[in-house]
Amino acid sequence: xxxxxxxxxxxxxxxxxxxxxxxxxxxxxxxxxxxxxxxxxxxxxxxxxxxxxxxxxxxxxxxxxxxxxxxxxx
Numbered sequence: 001x002x003x004x005x006x007x008x009x010x011x012x013x014x015x016x017x018x019x020x021x022x023x024x025x026x027x028x029x030x031x032x033x034x035x036x037x038x039x040x041x042x043x044x045x046x047x048x049x050x051x052x053x054x055x056x057x058x059x060x061x062x063x064x065x066x067x068x069x070x071x072x073x074x
Contacts, residue, residue, distance in 0.1 A: 005030035012036045015046040023050060 009026050013019040014035025023033050027050060035050075037043040 002030035006032075008032040008034065010034045010036070015042040020046055020049065 004026055007030075009031045011019050011023050011026075011033065014023045014033075015037035019035065023035050023046070026033050033050075035043060035046055037046060
């Protein structure tokens with residue numbers, strides 16, 4: 001079932017645990033997934049675990065892109 005085809009989903013805390021599992025599931029359901037994490041290393045690791053974009057789900061921009069930005073910490 002591709003309930004999320006054509007949808008973009010932002011998952012905060014998507015580098016481990018439930019967030020990573022949710023990202024994995026949404027990718028299989030056709031979503032365009034964006035994950036966030038505390039550090040670039042954790043986001044890179046999660047992206048590697050999730051694998052390359054697939055025909056059903058995709059990453060919007062790889063972390064090495066010029067569109068990559070680091071958020072500020074409070």
